[in-house]
Amino acid sequence: MSDLTLRGGIGGHVEAEIDVKRSRFLCRLVRIETEDAARAVIDDARKEHWAARHHCSAFVIGPTGTPDQVRRSNDDGEPSGTAGRPMLEALSGRGLVDCVAVVTRYFGGTLLGAGGLVRAYSESVLSTIDRAQSLKMLVERERRELFTLTLAHTDAGRIEAELRQRGVLILGTDYGQNALLHLADDDAERLSAIVAHVTAGSAHLESLGHEWVDVDTV
Numbered sequence: 001m002s003d004l005t006l007r008g009g010i011g012g013h014v015e016a017e018i019d020v021k022r023s024r025f026l027c028r029l030v031r032i033e034t035e036d037a038a039r040a041v042i043d044d045a046r047k048e049h050w051a052a053r054h055h056c057s058a059f060v061i062g063p064t065g066t067p068d069q070v071r072r073s074n075d076d077g078e079p080s081g082t083a084g085r086p087m088l089e090a091l092s093g094r095g096l097v098d099c100v101a102v103v104t105r106y107f108g109g110t111l112l113g114a115g116g117l118v119r120a121y122s123e124s125v126l127s128t129i130d131r132a133q134s135l136k137m138l139v140e141r142e143r144r145e146l147f148t149l150t151l152a153h154t155d156a157g158r159i160e161a162e163l164r165q166r167g168v169l170i171l172g173t174d175y176g177q178n179a180l181l182h183l184a185d186d187d188a189e190r191l192s193a194i195v196a197h198v199t200a201g202s203a204h205l206e207s208l209g210h211e212w213v214d215v216d217t218v
Contacts, residue, residue, distance in 0.1 A: 003064050003097045003141040006031040006132060007214065014137055016128040020116070022108025025124040026052075029101050029132065033061065035070060038100040042074075045102040052104045056083035056121060059100035060091050063141065063212060069097075078105075082117035090125035097141060101125045139214040144169070144184040146208040149195060151179045162198040169215060184213045 006012035012031040017024060026049065030041045038059040046055045056076045062069035071092070073084030087101050103124045112120060132138050151159055156179035160170060163183070168191065171182040185191040188207070195205055 002095060004095045004138045004217070005098045005141050005214070007137045007139045009214075010037070012137070014128060014132040014135065016124070016131045018120070018124050018127055019108075020120045020123075021110040021112060023110070023112065023120070024106040024108065025120055026104040026106075027101060027124040027128040028104075029096075029099055029125070029128045031098055032059065032100050033098055035059075035061065035072070038072070041100050042102050045104055049104045049106075051106075053107045054078055054083070054105040055102055056087060056105070057100060057102045058084050058087035058091055058125070060088070060097050063097060063143070064092075064095070078117055078121075079114055082114050083121045086118045086122040087125045090122045090129070094126070094129050096129065101128065138217060140217055141212050142186070142215050143210055143212050144186050144215075145188055146171075146211050146213075147183040147185070147188075147191065147205040148208060149181040149183060149203055149205055151181065151199075151203055153179050155179075155199075156181070159198050159203075163194065166194050166198075168194060169213065171213065184211070 010031055010033055013028060015028045017026045028045060032038045042055060042057045054076045056074060056078060058073040060071050071088060073088040075083040087103060091101060103121055160181060164170060169184045171184055174180040192205055
């Protein structure tokens with residue numbers, strides 16, 4: 001399974017709400033890149049919903065399978081293991097990284113029991129991920145080689161369009177004395193051949209190493 005995250009870079013977010021026996025579970029899912037940023041999102045939820053009993057949280061930072069991935073969860077007063085852990089499992093089970101989930105609970109007067117809480121907190125996160133997917137807000141995170149391609153301004157628009165038509169991932173364009181296209185690909189040889197074709201051999205790629213980038217899901 002590929003890692004997924006929210007579209008739009010840092011701060012991208014989506015929210016959803018479920019009701020379970022009159023208790024309201026409000027989940028916000030936010031893209032972050034540091035633990036401090038994750039805790040700031042949790043603090044914002046606590047301030048906005050100051051009257052709520054619980055603000056349970058879970059976050060995953062970094063690619064799956066890497067030794068420096070950070071995974072944290074917090075039950076915020078709910079019985080141990082009934083909130084943060086199922087929220088973290090919901091994130092990981094769907095392959096979400098670089099995201100924090102905060103579920104704010106307004107108690108509805110009926111005790112849900114340990115099993116009911118686990119299901120409610122898990123469902124709250126899963127329903128928010130489903131909403132993000134339905135809104136086409138999820139992108140894959142892939143490690144790709146980065147390149148720059150220097151072009152004359154008069155050629156840049158046409159060549160960029162042709163590269164996109166051939167499935168090349170273009171991260172952005174800088175305009176100065178020339179147009180500088182930023183590209184990412186997982187097959188340098190194939191990309192070089194495409195560039196040679198669309199530029200008639202007049203432009204050459206410069207490799208900048210590897211980086212994790214956002215890629216649209218198919």
